[in-house]
Amino acid sequence: MVANTEHPSQYASLTGDTPIVTVTDVAREAGVSVSTVSRIVNGTARVADDKRLAVEAAIARMDYRPNLHARSLKMGTSMTIGILTQRIESPVFNRVMLGIEEGLMDSGYAPIIVSGHWNQAEETERVRLLMARRVDGLVILNGGLTDAQLIEFSSRQPVVATGRRLQGHNLNAVRLDNVHGGYLATRHLLSLGHRRIAHIAGPDDHSDAVDRYMGFLRAHEEFGVPADPELVFQGDFNENGGALAMARLLDSGRSFSAVFAGNDQSAMGAHMVLYRRGLRVPEDISLIGFDNLPVSAYLTPPLTTVHQPLYEMGQYLAQSLLAMLGKSAGEEIKVPDMELVNRETVKRCV
Amino acid sequence: MVANTEHPSQYASLTGDTPIVTVTDVAREAGVSVSTVSRIVNGTARVADDKRLAVEAAIARMDYRPNLHARSLKMGTSMTIGILTQRIESPVFNRVMLGIEEGLMDSGYAPIIVSGHWNQAEETERVRLLMARRVDGLVILNGGLTDAQLIEFSSRQPVVATGRRLQGHNLNAVRLDNVHGGYLATRHLLSLGHRRIAHIAGPDDHSDAVDRYMGFLRAHEEFGVPADPELVFQGDFNENGGALAMARLLDSGRSFSAVFAGNDQSAMGAHMVLYRRGLRVPEDISLIGFDNLPVSAYLTPPLTTVHQPLYEMGQYLAQSLLAMLGKSAGEEIKVPDMELVNRETVKRCV
DNA sequence: GAAAACAGTGACAACGTTTTCATGGAAAAT
DNA sequence: ATTTTCCATGAAAACGTTGTCACTGTTTTC
Structure with missing residues (x-):
């Protein structure tokens, strides 16, 4: 079926062959005015039962759907x-x-x-x-x-x-409160006796990343343990950036017993590199992430992390x-x- | 600034206090007709340079943005x-x-x-x-x-x-071609000598899941190895379903040397349970997934899987x-x- | 130098809704 | 029986666009 002449939608031929039915079509079909159809569609006023039935039947028969653009235009709300x-x-x-x-x-x-x-x-x-x-x-x-x-x-x-x-x-x-989150993660490590804690940071134009690092510093301060800036490497909040940062950390030769990764993805990248180098988590190195992604509970071993609501x-x-x-x-x-x-x-x- | 009286938008007070500027406003401001503004906005016809400049200035000054609902209504395209x-x-x-x-x-x-x-x-x-x-x-x-x-x-x-x-x-x-994918995964296991291969299937109303299982069967057939239906357990394509299926599989006491998980998430759940029971992957049990999720490359060990484009x-x-x-x-x-x-x-x- | 072509512009009619307003008739009140 | 109230309904005016059409001038053409 090609666009019929009675209802010449200029686009019917371009996009489909079902004619677009408007409130006017429904009104004509049901033998009422467009106002009445509109009132029924929106339930905005009482109409006689016989007309209501006729209109509802027409709507169902013709599969009428109000044009939301027209409605939005009129109503000012989309x-x-x-x-x-x-x-x-x-x-x-x-x-x-x-x-x-x-x-x-x-x-x-x-x-x-x-x-x-x-x-x-x-x-x-x-x-x-x-x-x-x-x-x-x-x-x-x-x-x-x-x-x-x-x-x-x-x-x-x-x-x-x-x-x-x-x-x-x-x-x-x-x-x-990402500062608090970073604090929680770091405090956990410190309270378990870790003193040389590395941090894989996120992008430094990323305020969440900066805040987590702040929390990292605050926890150190509170424990009277100096945070070693040489143990902080920047990742990109992705697995690959975490892996790279971990590799650089290991290559630096500095000693550390735990890593606080800026997010779970970084933690996974870091874990990968530790695994490659034959270092076991947590036996050799403790690792903590951030985000509590759905997958994190299913890593082997399951990742300790900070849950964000x-x-x-x-x-x-x-x-x-x-x-x-x-x-x-x-x-x-x-x-x-x-x-x-x-x-x-x-x-x-x- | 409150909604001004010259342009009384009935919604301005409800949603914001910046009056919504229309093509008419721009036309008035620039001293031209709405047609001209439209022509300039859409680049649909030549207009004199001085008017163009005036209109462009007005548009910039008033921060005019065409109402897409009106445009869609007129054009029939959104x-x-x-x-x-x-x-x-x-x-x-x-x-x-x-x-x-x-x-x-x-x-x-x-x-x-x-x-x-x-x-x-x-x-x-x-x-x-x-x-x-x-x-x-x-x-x-x-x-x-x-x-x-x-x-x-x-x-x-x-x-x-x-x-x-x-x-x-x-x-x-x-x-x-999920059948082919399932076939590739299973063939890989069979070609490495595995003969008792378990499968963690997806939901059975999920045609991809069914197809992958079909591929599993087809590979067995091709290798002349009977597939054991008792080694097939159904998951839900999530980590948890994979874990449950794996647990049931292990509890069943049947022997197997490899598992083909219907997707990577199931594989992670399965891996988790194997890890819990002290079974190492791949030393004790081989595991293959499906999907090649971004995280799968960073699991420990990295997950063998089937890549979907x-x-x-x-x-x-x-x-x-x-x-x-x-x-x-x-x-x-x-x-x-x-x-x-x-x-x-x-x-x-x- | 007159005719023809053309480039630039504005008025206005759509597009499909919702809603106001007017109207006719039925029901209720006098 | 007449007025009043009320309810259901339709005609028509918006909403903000775009494009057709008609109308100017100006330029080209013979």
Whole structure:
């Protein structure tokens, strides 16, 4: 079937052969006005039962679906919220997104996800794309946008963000206490007698990475143990960077009994290199990660790490956004603190 | 600044305080007509240089962004393509999505992602949501929708899908040869002398899982080695299911020298249990996975597995979709075959 | 030097909704 | 029996775009 003449959709031939049915078509088919159809679709006013039945039948028969663009144009609201993540493959952000998805469930809002790849220009561009789509709310997961940009965005629609602290009208940026997390990890090692602790840091333009290192230093201070800056090597928060850092650490010939990796992925890379060099974890070297990725519990041995409440964070973000949109949901979500997950890659220093 | 009276946006007070600027505002500001502004924004016709400058200045000054809903409504095209994934945390689908994202890059199309959670009702609902948004194309990543549904969808807009084979007008569903993949994995074990090979299967309503098992059987047949059905246990394609299956396998008391896990996550779960029971991989038991997840190269020991060309698949899907949309891009993407990745969890059977 | 072609521009009609407003008739009140 | 109230309904005006059409001038052509 080719586009029929009665309903000449200029695109029907291009994209498909099912004619797009509009409210007008339904109205004609049911013998009522478009207003009546609209009222029935949205349940916005009473209509006589016979017409209602006729319209509902027509809708079902013709498989009518309201055009959301037309609706958005008229209503000024799109019932979508835009999420800027950094990389679609990131297990960390994906966990947050899972929480957001859950928190948005049956609120009527649908998420649309774009990636910024830790590149400020790209992030800006992507957010502008979201705003051109007139998203009703914005979620910014970390990245390199400035606070000023977020404030500017928040003058157009509510914004929630992670990785920074910022409050304002229609703006709520939260950040987990990574200093505390780094402190917890390091304290654990120190309390088990480790005195020469290496650290595989994340990228230094990455505030989470810097904060974890801060926690590392703070724990040393508290224990009166000097942290050796020569034992700190920078990775890239990926397995490969962790492996490289570990190799450089070993090649440096400096002695150490434990490693605090900036995240679980770095820890896995580091573990790989230790394994290659015949060093056993934890018998020869203790290893602790950060993030508590789902896989970390299934490594051999299971990785000791710091748990981040990412899922709850996502739920909190969603709820916070909904509140700003006036669609406030039930009980307030609490985001728990970071927590040490004591598994099997750390042992007492002999 | 509060919403001004000259431009009384009914939503300004609700969502933000920056007035939304339209093409009309820009036209007034620049002293030209809306047509001219539109022409400049879209580069659709020549306009005099002085007006162009004036308009461009006004656009920059007022930070005008065209309302994509209005544009979509007028043009009948939304410049978005909808992606139905199953779970936002799935590393497998995320790799495909990365490829799609790359393939869509600077085509002007933006992806919008929804999840179906392997639930046909939810998937249908989500796809309807995408179609209500008038996406210009649809990507369906596996899941439980029927072929008939996909055909129906394809009458509205181009559809590409994974996990099945289906061709039609505006429809292209491809599937990697999982039978071959399962065959490769099993053949590898058989060729190293293993004769009693266990299999941790995926969910039996999961065609990939079934196909991999088929490949397992086919390799046995080819080698003239009877496959022992008592050595097949079902997991759920997650670490935990793999661990459970492995535990049941060991508890069954049957002898085996190698395990073919239906995917890498199952393999990790299985490895965990072997480790707990004091069985070493590969010295005591050989283990092979499937998927070649990024982490698998960094396990200790690195996991032998079957590589799926997921990224290329994503690129291919994107390109195929663009072709259907008439925006055909450069050279044809080839999706390579599955490939055995020989790492360190398999050794010759003694 | 007149006719023809053309380049630049603005008015205005769509696109598919929702909602206000007016209207007709039925039910309720006098 | 007449007025009032009320309810269901349709016509029409937005929402912010884009593209067609008509209308100017200006340039080319013979």
